[in-house]
Amino acid sequence: MDVVLSENQTLLQQATRRFVEQEHPVVQTRRLADAKAAFPAETWTQCAAQGWVALFVPEQHGGMAGEAEGAVDAAIVAEELGRQVFAGPFASNAVAAFAIANAGSDAQRAQFLPGLASGEMQAAWCFAGTGPQAGLEPGALTVSDNRFSGSAGFVENGANAGLLLVTARDGQGLSQFVIPADHPGVSVEPLRSLDLGRGYATVRFDGVSVDNGALLGQSGAPGGNFERQLQLALVLQCAETIGLIDRAFEFTLEWVRQRHAFGRPIGSFQALKHRLADHTAEFEAAKAAVAYAAKAVHSSASDAAIAVSIAKSQCGKQGVEIIRDCVQMHGGIGLTWEHDLHFYLRRAVANQSLLGTPAMHHERIAALAGL
């Protein structure tokens, strides 16, 4: 995260690290993967009790948004979760809470926010299509006369969420709805993912009819709400990747210092040292970009849109590149199922490809730059 944190943020960072290391270390993700099991609902409730989703929920609805620095604090949490390849549904619930807190009616806020903050309610964010170029642009779903159809792809937490935050295109623009996942016409098809332990799904909407109470904000809005949600989702994804790199790099440094070959620690071999120096430089750039993006998103700065895409470009590319080389530096042991590294690399590859590949973000940056 940023190089200057407030006292509260430092406390948040330390508390989260301690909690995740003790209660939800990477072995939890390994166990879920081995058992091919979903992240247990009651475990999420324990996590939510740490106040992670509550960062976006106003106090009258059981949250602490008043004291928090929203996206920045959430990014601090996401980074810590990345360090242990945490499998639980943080981003999906955080984005939903953020959306409802910002655009929801009083009734919606009262109905959903307390449950999201406490973790008893879980949400998923449905917006993208199902193809190879999906993940960044909304509008895979269409809506007219409060009835919508289509398939949303790559939905994190899609199979476990009770609540769906759905973005659909109508005649004028984008409309958003909050509907229960067991609504008639909704079907969920779980996906197998490279990112073991974390659940993704395709969610299909077959002429799903909703009443006006489900509408979040205005109908056919110009998409500003969606864009802000996307920015938050990207900040959390990138911060998580920072955590992945941070931890993988940490134990790689430890490994090359302790492991000996030819009578020397392998970390004294110049070829390894130079690669590690290069990774340090790229990683520093990634950290700079994510810290900047988190602040820009929190403050709704005019460059928030471009900032998140810059962060995604660097984290997407370097997350995979650095962790892949960490595996290489571990020698054969890094390729065994027993070693944790592949969980880090799997998550990094997934994060590279989901919510827009780096190349897609480059196109987005060009458009934002007026090309």
Next chain:
Amino acid sequence: MDVVLSENQTLLQQATRRFVEQEHPVVQTRRLADAKAAFPAETWTQCAAQGWVALFVPEQHGGMAGEAEGAVDAAIVAEELGRQVFAGPFASNAVAAFAIANAGSDAQRAQFLPGLASGEMQAAWCFAGTGPQAGLEPGALTVSDNRFSGSAGFVENGANAGLLLVTARDGQGLSQFVIPADHPGVSVEPLRSLDLGRGYATVRFDGVSVDNGALLGQSGAPGGNFERQLQLALVLQCAETIGLIDRAFEFTLEWVRQRHAFGRPIGSFQALKHRLADHTAEFEAAKAAVAYAAKAVHSSASDAAIAVSIAKSQCGKQGVEIIRDCVQMHGGIGLTWEHDLHFYLRRAVANQSLLGTPAMHHERIAALAGL
């Protein structure tokens, strides 16, 4: 070149190396660059006397095509020229001779081939447009009723050639013409090039009217002749890049063996050694691709088109990458005007970008693969 050469080819290679090192070493290119002068016509005549263009010219027209293995032998020559960043117009004249020998009428062959073979006549190959995506596709010029118009960009030897081999699009397909450069309506605008010492130009055709005698082969042909010329041009460009890398790598190896730092030859530092090993691997792949492509082009093999694009992909990318790192390994001295390395790098960058960038060739490969 290939790992197995005929006896004649070995002799050709040795003779060319000796001749170029003695008569046309890289310092000649440096002198032309310092003087901002064109490659002297009489110098080219001396070079042609080595039989380089004659490789494509039948014996009755003063050549030795009968004994030669065309594109393969020419690639052997081009590689040797690359080793000294030779500035003279080999490729342009070789392609013209190849074109006229293959598609010319008896009259055209008798009129042009002896002069091309002896070097007293010089040709340039005009086909591509002037934009950033030009260099691979023909048809920047259009022709109707034997009158053609348009601008051909990036024409090697354009400013010095007496003869122009022009490819133009007509209603049905591609037509080719051989016309004198001083034909009314032709104007030549020399270009400044990164590739010092070698001349490029834009050649403009302002409703240039030619008679039927200028037509090479059939009018509106399906482009087979053009494609074969392009293949030869690419083989020569790639072989030249092989020569550039070969020599730059050679004196880099010598440098890192002799140069000491911290009491050791810098070639004993592992970071340098590993980079040199990586370059060796990429270079070997480039050599394999060019050797294969030269044979495929010579024998008009069905995979010649894809073979030259594969060669260009690898030579384009690695020529720049390897020689750039050779500069880096030389330390400050490699950045001085006095050192020869920048002539190698300049040529490598130019070769990467001309006759289709690697990316353009990747698109071509996809099309050839039926996508």
Next chain:
Amino acid sequence: MTLATCEDRDTDELRAFRLKAREWMAGRLPPRIPGQPYMDWTDKELVAADRRTQRILWDGGLAGITVPKEYGGLGLTRQHETVFGEEAAPYRLAWHLGNNYNIVQPVLLAHGTEEQKHKYIPRMLNGDHIWAQMTSEPSGGSDLFGLITRAEKRGDKWYINGSKIWTTGGEDSDMGLCLARTDPTLPKHQGLTMFMVEMHQPGMTVRPLTLVNGTQDFCQEFLDDVEASEDNIVGEINGGWAVATTQLAAERSATSRGWYIGVGASLPRERIEIASHPVKLAHELGLAETQRARQIVGEVIALEALRELVAQRASKGIDAGTLPPTTGGVASLASSTLNQRASELMTELAGPCGVTGPADGGEPEQGMDRVWLFRIGGGSAEMLRNTISERHLGLPREPGPGKDVPFNQLRTNAAS
């Protein structure tokens, strides 16, 4: 290259051998199935089938072509072997027994006693024994001769303690070559002895390693007072380094000439093979008309072709003597690098479709390629770069601890 032209070159003797081989194998040997892996130790039935195949060859007088007759072989020439490979092209041979003919036979022929050769070689040729090479150690990484597995003599037996890892087919092997340290007060490369050990015996625990993609081709062994008699020593006591050098040379040679007998007979290809998987993927994903997708497809095709071209060049040049044998390693490194770039591009092409898939499918392919990628596994890419820079390019070695330092004064992973 066709069979007809091969036959044209045969002498009468070779021709007779060719016909004998052709006749015996027809109908007896399993056909070669396109796409079937050459080696897959998780497929126990395939391993068993390979033992049977070897037995069929033995019964037909086709096993151990260049092995001297006194040890059960045929005592014939390399040319006979080539002829056999050509005739065997339609069949699956006993490829799980590769260590037998590629490694252990050359090692025993060079360093074994008469007794050892008579005892072990026939059982390799008739399919009774599958041999393993126990080369790496968990503590050792790339530093093969830094091994710490030790053997001590108590009474007239040797007892081996330690651990070996990355043993291909360890669980299914009957015998293994095992280098152990017999005198730690000698410098690193000295004080080593080569043992032949029975893989199924008390004290030997063999555990398959599961890799990140779920495969189990490699094993780790834990040796707890594993027994070996004096007869099980190959070469001299404390002279194991010389034996291991032969072993490594055999491995390099087999790798560069082709590990799997008969597989190479159809090479080299005469035309560039256009990789179909990127084209197929672009079509499946509906990206055939997208500029960037087309660039990616083209580049992947180029990269795959380059891997083939560089391998062909190296083997042709090494055969012709115009390239040094170290070019084999250069081609391996090139192949690895080109493959890595291709895998990056395929992941980009597939986008999110590369990291997810139907719940009932396997691991998402493109993304998994990025996780799994290790044609040259682990630290060996670094070793390969060292070798290329020092032996192929002739660059100076790094200064290191002197060759004469006693092993027990060096820092190792066990000691630290």
Next chain:
Amino acid sequence: MTLATCEDRDTDELRAFRLKAREWMAGRLPPRIPGQPYMDWTDKELVAADRRTQRILWDGGLAGITVPKEYGGLGLTRQHETVFGEEAAPYRLAWHLGNNYNIVQPVLLAHGTEEQKHKYIPRMLNGDHIWAQMTSEPSGGSDLFGLITRAEKRGDKWYINGSKIWTTGGEDSDMGLCLARTDPTLPKHQGLTMFMVEMHQPGMTVRPLTLVNGTQDFCQEFLDDVEASEDNIVGEINGGWAVATTQLAAERSATSRGWYIGVGASLPRERIEIASHPVKLAHELGLAETQRARQIVGEVIALEALRELVAQRASKGIDAGTLPPTTGGVASLASSTLNQRASELMTELAGPCGVTGPADGGEPEQGMDRVWLFRIGGGSAEMLRNTISERHLGLPREPGPGKDVPFNQLRTNAAS
């Protein structure tokens, strides 16, 4: 950050100094011209103008803000220097004299005799002297302390022989710091002595180096019995290593806090600056609608922004003490790598238009970037990677020749 807010924080004393500086500079100092290089030694008029600027500051009592009064400075605080930088933002300062205030003053203040400080510092402050650092040698490359330029005492004079290279502004400098070997029988880091030498004297030949892009900012010096008196020695005889260490630390510090006084006052930016050059190029080339061109433009914008962001992060973190000072080098390396990638992409974007141009134009820009590229020149990228891995990451040093080996027993480029 605006001037108003800066002023709000001023004490009365600082405020008085601010007003004095503002008043004196207005109308007297040349304006800062956007796009004008900070340093360009081929522009002799600019060098002369910088000397005049320094004289104006001296005359106005604004030279040497933190330099003690007894040596001609003002004896004020770092805060005064910051205030001065803020007020100087609209002007071009004496940036060609950067060695004077960034390097030589700190070195002399730490190691010089009273006499040396009184003699040289005022002439640095009034613009009389431009100082050069003669640090590298043709034989030395990255190994600064492996220098072989030697100084011998004959009578009461020292005579220096050898060659120095990569001296910024060598031709236009009046004085230079020159480290020479005075005892080759001592180990490498010992036996060195730091001299102050007059640049215009018999025996000193200064030759500008032309670089591949035609610039001539650097010089090479040939020293043939160049004279120096005992008074010209800074620090102890054979104690030059300590002086050079101060010199290198001053250089690092100046590089990380900003070499050019007043330039940094407008930083940090509050918004991401979108690089306009790729957008402009895509428009000029008619590629605005091409998918790949758009990807390239977007990636170049990202890379340029990342360079700025990583530099800001490093400087903010170092200032706040949450990042170690070595992070400055990490940011430099990042900047170099990101720049290289951007340059590759721009060449791809421009295609053939990047390597040719109108005959009357300069060198084709995009292609030239690929040739010229060296933000961290020559071998220093390798040195930077060593430094980062050892000092920033704490990885072990490579084994090397012992520190105590006499220099004349080490292999150097002169000796081999």
